Amino acid sequence: MNYTLHQLEIFKKIAETESVTKASEQLFLTQPAVSIQLKNFQDQFKLPLFEVVSRKLYITEFGKEIALAASKILEEVAAINYKSAIFEGKIAGKLKISIVSTAKYAMPYFLSNFIKQNEMVDLTMDVTNKMAVIRSLENNDCDFAMVSTIPKKLNIERIELMKNKLYFVANKNFKFPEKQGTLKDLNKPLFIFREPGSATRLAMERYLVKNKVEIHKKMELTSNEAVKQAVIAGLGISIMPIIGIKNELQNGDLQILNIHNLPLETNWNLIWLKTKNLSTVAKAFKSHIENNKKETIKNNFSWFLNHEIY
Structure with missing residues (x-):
């Protein structure tokens, strides 16, 4: 067998979405390119990885096992890349943030320069409602959350961002x-x-x-x-x-x-659990927010903070 990491990534995404079209959109590839890689990957196995019934794609049991193995391989490759970057003195790793839906108009601006300066940071940002955000924080599924209402039942730390x-x-x-x-x-x-x-x-x-x-x-x-x-x-x-x-x-x-x-x-706040053992990436992002929030707000949000309707 001679499959590539690129093929593993494509098949993993197809297995997740059960759609070549959706996989191509999420991977920012053309549909024909994804279809070709899927065929080349399938040709290396005697058993079918998927089947098409009534024009819908279904992953076989064998395909699900291969997708799971692909996921583990890609995680190990990412870990190798992170370790290599860390030894080079770079900030590397995963950053997970959960935000309420209206915060999507603000959080990207607080993230932009940090992500540009640290190309080995992989960001996952879940956009949902307040209850789901708090649940994600409570279950330790994210590093930080952005909310306008502070959860009273959780022992949290916070950085006040803006109104x-x-x-x-x-x-x-x-x-x-x-x-x-x-x-x-x-x-x-x-x-x-x-x-x-x-x-x-x-x-x-x-x-x-x-x-x-x-x-x-x-x-x-x-x-x-x-x-x-x-x-x-x-x-x-x-x-x-x-x-x-x-x-x-x-x-x-x-x-x-x-x-x-x-x-x-109300006030937008970046919050995290007080008991959370922040990763190196999370600590770097926290420091970035503390040092750059005033400039970010001034450059991007002065239009509405000073807004008057009279």
């Missing part, structure tokens, strides 16, 4: 008083909520309860992007973090509603 501002937003055709209005002026629209477990949803619910707003119609969507598109389409209104709607505000697709006691303000 998170949330406003009520509507599409460009929504009629609202030019001067500061009240929630009664909303004329009972449909309210668009994030799913349970979302920090944005919790902030919205607290605001509506505190101001005694009676909800007659509501919709629930499972991502910030879905909420944004629904508001742009005129389905209803929602409370959203301004950090995620910069282009839509500039293009005039969305408008911020000038309502009393808004914006709601």
Whole structure:
């Protein structure tokens, strides 16, 4: 047999996705290139690694065993590369971060220079809701988490990053008083909520309860992007973090509603378990954040931190 590491990586990804198309997309390769490598890899075995039924690809039991072995081989190769880089004085290894969905508009900017400066760091960033982020942190499945609400039940360390501002937003055709209005002026629209477990949803619910707003119609969507598109389409209104709607505000697709006691303000925090034994990579990233956060914020986020709607 004369298979290559490249073929192992491709087959491992095909086994994970059960799709040549999805594997090619995730590996940033063309579909024909992936198909050719899959055929060359299969030709080295007497038993089938996969089968196609009704145009859908299925991995055989033998194929699953080969995929598992491929995964272990690739992990060992990565470990060799990390060790080699470390002996050369480089920062090398894996960095795992779990973030709430709205933090995806901020965290890449805090990561950018660190990843560019340390090419041997492999980043995994899970984007999900608050409950899943806290569960990942609690189960030690990540090095760091980025949240706007500090979990009270966990003993954590944190670095405060920057403010998170949330406003009520509507599409460009929504009629609202030019001067500061009240929630009664909303004329009972449909309210668009994030799913349970979302920090944005919790902030919205607290605001509506505190101001005694009676909800007659509501919709629930499972991502910030879905909420944004629904508001742009005129389905209803929602409370959203301004950090995620910069282009839509500039293009005039969305408008911020000038309502009393808004914006709601929280703080983005990078958090980790106090008992966590941080790896060399994690310690390096923590140090990078501490030394560069002010410059990162100034260069990328001053537009919304200084935003006024009046």
